Amino acid sequence: MSLNDHLNEANLPHLPSSIGRPTYDRSSITSGIVHIGVGGFFRSHLASYTDELLNCKLSDGEQRQQDKSSQQDTSCWGICGVGIREDDARMAAAMGPQDCLYSLIVKHPNGLVESSVIGSMIDFILGTDDPSVVISKMASPETRIVSLTITEGGYNLSPATGDFDFDNPDVVHDLEHPDQPKSVFGYLTAALKMRRDAGAAPVTVLSCDNIQHNGDLARRMLLRFAQRQSPELASWIEDQVTFPNSMVDRITPVTSEADIEYFRVQSGLVDQWPVTSEPFRQWVIEDRFANGRPAWEQVGAQFVPDVSPYETMKLRLLNAGHSVLGIFGALHGYETINDCIADDRFATYLRSFFDREATPTLDPVPGINLDDYKDSLIERFGNPSIRDSVSRICLQSSSKLPVFLIPTITDNLKAGRSIHLATLVIAAWCLYCDRQVDQNGKPLDIVDDMKEPLHQAAKKTADDKRAFIRYTPVFGDLAQNEDFATTYETLVDDVYRSGDVTQSMQRLLDDTAD
Incomplete structure (x- = not known):
């Protein structure tokens, strides 16, 4: 050449x-x-x-x-x-x-x-x-x-x-x-x-x-x-x-x-x-x-004059939504984000997370219809021509989740609202960091500066269900919130027991249905 x-x-x-x-x-x-x-x-x-x-x-x-x-x-x-x-x-x-x-x-x-x-x-x-x-x-x-x-x-x-x-x-x-x-x-x-x-x-x-x-x-x-x-x-x-x-x-x-x-x-x-x-x-x-x-x-x-409502909308819907699909999809064995959206279980869970837990934390966004925006995200994530890799989305999750997902949990805890759908993502991430393989036994492509300490914390889960969330460089003092910690314990136990994240997703959707 x-x-x-x-x-x-x-x-x-x-x-x-x-x-x-x-x-x-x-x-x-x-x-x-x-x-x-x-x-x-x-x-x-x-x-x-x-x-x-x-x-x-x-x-x-x-x-x-x-x-x-x-x-x-x-x-x-x-x-x-x-x-x-x-x-x-x-x-x-x-x-x-x-x-x-x-x-x-x-x-x-x-x-x-x-x-x-x-x-x-x-x-x-x-x-x-x-x-x-x-x-x-x-x-x-x-x-x-x-x-x-x-x-x-x-x-x-x-x-x-x-x-x-x-x-x-x-x-x-x-x-x-x-x-x-x-x-x-x-x-x-x-x-x-x-x-x-x-x-x-x-x-x-x-x-x-x-x-x-x-x-x-x-x-x-x-x-x-x-x-x-x-x-x-x-x-x-x-x-x-x-x-x-x-x-x-x-x-x-x-x-x-x-x-x-x-x-x-x-x-x-x-x-x-x-x-x-x-x-x-x-x-x-x-x-x-x-x-x-x-x-x-x-x-x-x-x-x-103020970008705050726009950036919060994007971080807590698009970016958090990517992480939801990425972690669940990686454990299930999907390779791309559009593969996840093509599975109705994933699309339904994601929209439920958007509506029940993410949207209540958002202020009004001038010029944006949030329902239309969420519809557009589902369509964009499902674009079969993009084939955005799950491994890219999971890249450096230890830096992403404290910005994209955990603030939604903390805001909902303060307001007494549901945290279950987001917390299941954290529980699944623990399994992801612990076993480092998908449910078919295929090694996960994990690229994260905190990969090893997260692995060490996650593998203690069998003896201490809260070990993973006690890793303060990522979670801060979140484990000290009893409402979060007890919810997490229940969900991490379910994820580890089933070994199939889609079963945990469906059970949670059924349990929290209006």
Whole structure:
């Protein structure tokens, strides 16, 4: 395979007309956005919105639409991707020969597939060998936004204490070697110090992770780190840098070899790392930017004063719903989320969880009919063209469940409402962590930073039914709530006794039916 076979700038004119591509001159684009954590979701979401905005043109004779906030032409809003982990070298190796171009393959439920080439990421740099390159880029005056998709675990939050984890080895390193950071907060602090010292304009830190109040969390964690390093710098950050909250949504499965082959056959070119997604996408953002922003509202994003009701809706319905299906589906032996939804037992359980336990914890969401939204989730989860893997959904569950599911349990406990449907998920997760095989004896593909301690806690269940929920880094003091603990004991006993999670699901639905 030679570079002549690759998707790259030189080969764009050779793409079939059925494949969309940048209509703008990428050589004229500057990177006003630096993005940390270039993965599938970022490429199907923020980069896709930005590419569409860059492609926007007004009719002949009219001037190009300019961004209302910054009064800058849209050409200043290209993206420089950044990798700060060793694993990011794979993305750098893929994007280099492709001039940072990649294909977005959108799969509709009816079988329609639409492909386009995304060009909004114009550069990719690694910080693992030389952090100063990334720090300088983030500190550059042309950089106005530093955006993040670093996953739930990237925020270095201790679930037990709710505070910044200063015992993290990378954090310890960064405090001792501020010019050679390893953590995202080490990089951000070093770059912001450089901006302050140079008298550069402030910057916006924009989190695009599936975390409630993601901007507030990014701000709190960064300030905690910066205060330990330099109280004066922390004060400057607090005064100058903005951290808008955002709600993001687009189901983006892991890229498969079949996806790579699909694009090769369709285009005649090799994309080493295409990204696939569903057609649905949503982005709700608080309009708090320190130094201008792209006019993403022109391509479907929604700017609001307060994102809270939207993000809570999404976290407690879509994200929690994914975890419900993922854990149950993994134990049952299903490979994909759409396989789960095709099973009426799973679809019925999920809708019952939505209606009985998740929805009562939600405030009204302006412009959203919750029944319609829940219907759409069932349809999206069941998209047979997406085939989102159960193992991907279960990835890092120890970071996801404290954000997606446990808050619903705690809110319902306070209000005296039902917790049974969500608690069964926790009981099933215990069995998942303990036996690490599905009901057919097939090993589960478990990827979780807390895999081993969770396994050790779960395997004590035979002697102590509450052992798993006493693992405070995930559950905090939840085991001390007697209503939860007794409910959990009953359900974990049922799950272990039956060995078939669908039987436990059905019994619980029957027992709690109105």
